[in-house]
Structure formats: structure tokens, C-alpha cells
Amino acid sequence: MKAMSSDIVIAARGLTKSYRLFAHPGDRVKQFLSLGLKHYHRSFEALKDASFDLKRGETVGIIGRNGSGKSTLLQLVCGILKPTAGTVHVKGRISALLELGAGFNPEFTGRENVYFQGAVMGLPRALIDERFDDIAGFAEIGEFIDQPVRIYSSGMFLRLAFAVAVHTDPDILVVDEALAVGDAGFRARCFRRIGELQCAGCAILFVSHAMDQIVRHCGRCLLLDDGDLLADGAPETVVAQYRRLLGAAPPERAALRERLKHSPTAADACNPAAEWPEIEADDMPLAYAPNGALIVEVGLLDAAGEKIGRMHAGSRCRCLFLVRFTRPAAQVRFAMLLKSADGQDLGGAYTADSPETAHAGFAAGSAVEVEFSFACPLNPGTYRINVAAFAREGGMEYALHGIQGALRFRVESETDGCTIGPVDFGCRSTVRTV
Numbered sequence: 001m002k003a004m005s006s007d008i009v010i011a012a013r014g015l016t017k018s019y020r021l022f023a024h025p026g027d028r029v030k031q032f033l034s035l036g037l038k039h040y041h042r043s044f045e046a047l048k049d050a051s052f053d054l055k056r057g058e059t060v061g062i063i064g065r066n067g068s069g070k071s072t073l074l075q076l077v078c079g080i081l082k083p084t085a086g087t088v089h090v091k092g093r094i095s096a097l098l099e100l101g102a103g104f105n106p107e108f109t110g111r112e113n114v115y116f117q118g119a120v121m122g123l124p125r126a127l128i129d130e131r132f133d134d135i136a137g138f139a140e141i142g143e144f145i146d147q148p149v150r151i152y153s154s155g156m157f158l159r160l161a162f163a164v165a166v167h168t169d170p171d172i173l174v175v176d177e178a179l180a181v182g183d184a185g186f187r188a189r190c191f192r193r194i195g196e197l198q199c200a201g202c203a204i205l206f207v208s209h210a211m212d213q214i215v216r217h218c219g220r221c222l223l224l225d226d227g228d229l230l231a232d233g234a235p236e237t238v239v240a241q242y243r244r245l246l247g248a249a250p251p252e253r254a255a256l257r258e259r260l261k262h263s264p265t266a267a268d269a270c271n272p273a274a275e276w277p278e279i280e281a282d283d284m285p286l287a288y289a290p291n292g293a294l295i296v297e298v299g300l301l302d303a304a305g306e307k308i309g310r311m312h313a314g315s316r317c318r319c320l321f322l323v324r325f326t327r328p329a330a331q332v333r334f335a336m337l338l339k340s341a342d343g344q345d346l347g348g349a350y351t352a353d354s355p356e357t358a359h360a361g362f363a364a365g366s367a368v369e370v371e372f373s374f375a376c377p378l379n380p381g382t383y384r385i386n387v388a389a390f391a392r393e394g395g396m397e398y399a400l401h402g403i404q405g406a407l408r409f410r411v412e413s414e415t416d417g418c419t420i421g422p423v424d425f426g427c428r429s430t431v432r433t434v
Contacts, residue, residue, distance in 0.1 A: 009172055009203045010054035010077060014086035017047045017072050046072040049086065050229040052222060054172070059194075059204040061218035061235060063211070063242050068224040070207045074098055074176050077205065092171025092203075093121060097161055106150035110141060110160050113149055117164045131167045138163040138189070159186060166193045173197060176207045191217060211239045212343040223260075230260040239343075240286045243404065252289055286404040292329050293389050293400035297322040300385070300407050313413045313424060316375050321387050321406070324367045329400060331392035333358035336372040339405075340422045341382045347423075348386075349374075355392045378411045379424050385409070 021044050022028050031039070047069040054060055062070050075081040076088055078096045104113045114135055118128040136145050139159040144152065149160070165173060173194070194204065194217065208214055214221055214235050221238035223231040225245060231238045241260060245253055287295075298321040302308045311317055319336050333355065337348035349372060352358040362368065370387075388402035419427055 007056045008053050009056050009091045010052075010088065010205075012053075012073075012077070012086070012088045013051050015047060015050040015073070015076055015083050015088055016045065016085040017069075017076060017081060018084040019044045019046060045227050047076070047224075048227045048229075050224075051086075052229065052232055054203050054205065056171075056203055057198065057201045058220065059198055059206060059218045061214035061221040062205060062207045062224065063209070063214055063221060063239065064224035065246070067226075069227040070224055071098065071176055072227075073224065074174055074205060074207065078174060090172070093169070094172045094174060095121065095165040095168055095170030096174040096176075097165050098174065098176045104149050104157070104161065107148055109147055110139075110145040110149055110152070111136075113160070114164055118168060121168055123168055127168075135160075135163045135167045138167065138193070140186075155186075162190055166190075166197060170197070170202055173202055173204045175204070177209065211243070215239060215343045225257060228257070228261060230257065240405070243286050244288075287406075288399065288402050290326065290401045291399060292327045292391065293323050293325045295321050295323050295387055295389060295401050295403055295406070298385075298387055298403065298406040300409055308409070310410045310412055311376055313376055313378060313380065313411055316373065319372045319374075319385055319387070319407070321370050322367060323370060323389050323401070325362045325364055325400075327364045328361065329391035330361040331355050331358040331397075332362055332400070333390050334370045335386075335388045335390065337386040337388075338378075339384045339386060341384070344422070346378070346383070348372075355390070355397045358390075358392065361391075376411060377424050379419055379422055380411050380413045381422060382408065382410050383422070 020031075021042050022031070050069075050073060052060075062073065064070050072081065074096070075098065076083055077090065078094055078098065079090075080098070105116060108116060111132075114132060115125065115128050118125070139145070139156075139162075141152075141156050141159055144156060145160075149157065152160070165175075191213075198204065206214070206218060218235050221231075221233065221235040222229060223238050223242050231241050241256075245256060299307050299319075300309070301318045301320060302311065303316050308317065323334065333350050333352040335348060335350045338346040340346055351370065370389075384405045385407040386402065386404045387406050389400040390397050391400050392398075419425070
């Protein structure tokens with residue numbers, strides 16, 4: 001392998017991890033005694049031929065279903081596992097949060113574990129002495145810092161483990177879904193600290209099932225599925241590919257996997273226009289597999305009925321879409337949702353307030369036009385609209401069809417406002433001398 005570039009801190013090439021799976025415990029003994037002449041196991045590849053680089057100061061998200069190989073990849077990067085094939089070269093100190101409480105001795109107190117973790121990372125005791133108050137203050141576990149960690153709750157484990165990880169000057173921070181158990185306030189504090197590390201040049205590998213966190217905090221994203229690295233690119237595009245995989249029927253899912261494996265950066269890999277040309281496929285919308293209906297001809301109109309892609313703050317507009325039913329559907333209701341560019345839900349509406357008050361039903365072959373009219377309360381920026389149709393059967397509501405990001409539009413303003421956030425709540429300010 002060539003020498004690593006000065007700004008590359010992780011270089012993985014052809015990284016593969018295989019395991020032997022035995023049907024019965026006794027087969028392990030048979031395998032040992034056979035001296036390799038006969039196989040009593042089957043091979044399972046948790047990760048297959050994955051290659052990527054991580055640069056200094058870069059934050060890369062890793063997404064995929066449970067069992068897709070995310071944790072295996074991180075454990076290989078951290079040196080916990082050895083690859084079956086391929087190589088991974090790491091330059092710099094890694095601080096990792098792979099499992100809740102991993103590396104902590106349950107009989108040690110929180111204080112003792114802080115020093116123990118520092119020693120494992122090769123840090124001098126004097127440095128831990130210097131940082132201890134910052135670590136304890138960030139963890140906010142009070143007097144429990146001097147209690148055995150075996151009595152800690154999962155939240156206390158997380159607070160202390162994360163505090164240690166981010167206060168020991170890591171060159172690379174690895175986080176594997178650890179923030180999922182934290183409360184909202186602690187998560188916000190964690191992401192502020194992650195932002196500080198990013199500014200300081202720390203490289204970050206971040207696994208999460210929260211797609212809004214991936215889009216908001218990562219500059220790049222890797223998609224793993226069944227051990228294959230299917231995509232490596234812009235977070236919004238890769239997240240859309242992942243959601244398309246999740247929503248696809250088995251035949252479509254297999255075809256999409258093949259497209260991604262052979263052309264992981266293909267622009268049409270998550271574009272529903274390939275299957276449904278009627279959809280206005282602006283900014284690569286994500287259409288789920290039809291399940292009794294198909295949404296087509298989605299449009300955004302102004303008060304005069306003209307199609308628009310831009311509007312002024314405070315103006316009224318209409319979102320229209322056509323729904324064609326491919327089989328009978330009962331208790332049907334339709335939905336529209338406005339989202340910000342970074343994936344935040346801003347608000348929307350259903351055509352009925354509950355499944356029980358929904359439309360009685362529609363026959364196979366019928367079509368309906370759905371309209372949502374709304375005033376635009378948004379500050380200048382780029383926004384998206386999701387549309388969906390639902391039905392009810394056997395007491396359960398299910399999706400007939402849905403499109404994420406079916407439309408994209410921009411909001412403009414003729415005045416320079418000073419409101420904060422995507423929504424304009426009509427806040428106005430005055431300052432008086434008293």
C-alpha cells in the first residue's frame with residue numbers, strides 16, 4: 001500500500017470479515033479434528049471488500065439496517081477485530097464509544113474508570129488530572145462519580161463514557177449509536193462538543209439510525225447493506241438511497257442493490273422517475289414501493305393556478321397530487337408534510353383527523369386529486385414536501401404509497417428579516433429607553 005496522504009487518518013482497502021457458523025456445538029470439535037480436510041461449517045461474511053478513506057477534520061456517517069456490518073466495520077477500524085482480508089491503516093489516537101460501558105470495569109468507581117480509560121489510551125496521569133473536572137462536569141453524575149459503575153443506569157454510563165471520549169484530545173472519534181440512549185438535553189450538549197472537535201480537526205466516524213442527525217452533522221455518508229458498502233457520498237443522497245432500500249419490495253430492492261454496487265454514485269439510483277416518469281423528480285425524491293395506490297403528477301401552484309418553484313413568505317399556495325388506486329382501499333386518508341432542507345419536520349396535515357373519520361373507500365382503477373392549500377409561514381430558504389396515502393384494514397392503518405421530497409421549493413422575502421429558524425411566528429421586537 002502507498003504511504004497515506006498527510007490528511008488521511010483512516011485508509012481501509014478491501015476490508016473483509018468472515019465468521020464460521022456451526023449448526024451444532026459438536027461440529028467445532030469435528031472441524032478441528034478434520035485438519036481442514038472437511039468442512040462442518042458455513043461461512044458468513046459480516047463485511048465484504050469495503051474500501052474508504054477518512055480525512056482529518058472530516059465527519060462521516062455510517063448507516064444501514066441492523067446486521068448490515070456497521071459495528072463490525074468500526075471494530076475493525078479500532079483494532080478490536082482482525083480482518084479476514086484487506087487492510088486498515090490508522091494514523092492518530094482513536095477514542096471510541098462502541099458499546100455502552102465497553103472498557104469500563106464494573107467494580108471500579110467512575111473516577112477510577114476515568115483514569116483507567118486514560119491509561120488504556122496512553123495518556124499521562126497528569127493530563128487526566130488536568131481534565132478530570134471537565135470530564136466530571138460534562139458527565140453531570142454528581143456524587144456517583146465515586147460509586148462503582150455497576151450501579152449506574154445506562155444514561156449515567158453514557159454520560160461518563162462520552163465525557164471521557166471527547167476530553168482526551170482524540171485525533172479520531174468513533175461513535176456507534178451511543179447517543180440513542182441519552183436525553184434530549186445531553187444529546188444537544190454532545191453535538192455541541194462534537195462541533196468543537198470538528199473545528200479542532202478531529203475526524204469522526206458516526207453510526208446512527210437518526211437520519212436527521214446524519215444529514216445535519218456529517219459531510220459524507222457510507223451505506224452498508226448485508227455487509228456490502230453500497231454507497232459513499234453526500235448525506236442527503238445516501239440517506240435517500242437507504243430509505244428507498246427500506247421501502248422497496250424484494251424484487252425492486254435486489255435491483256437497486258445491484259445498481260448501487262456497480263455504480264454507487266449514480267444519480268438515478270434513488271430517483272423514482274426511472275419507474276414513474278409522471279413524477280416531477282426534482283432533487284431526487286424518494287418514492288416507496290406502491291402498495292395498492294400510486295401517487296403521480298405532484299405539483300405546487302400559486303393562487304392563480306400557475307406551477308411554481310419559488311414563493312414569497314406569507315403567500316398562499318396549493319399542493320396538488322393525483323392518486324391512482326390499483327386495488328380497493330378502505331378508510332383512506334391523504335397527507336402532506338413540510339420539511340426543512342436538513343430534514344426537520346415543520347408541519348403538515350391529513351385529509352381526516354383520524355382513520356375512523358377517513359374517506360369510506362375507493363375502487364381499483366379509480367383516481368382522485370388531492371389538494372392541500374396553505375399559507376407560507378416560512379423564512380427564506382429551501383424546503384421540501386412529502387406526500388402520502390394511507391388506508392385501513394383489519395383495524396390497522398398502512399401506507400398505500402408515499403414520496404419523500406416529492407417537491408422542492410424556495411421561499412424568498414422582499415425584506416431583510418431578523419427572525420430565527422425556518423418558521424416565521426410573526427415575532428416583532430421593540431426596544432425602549434426607560
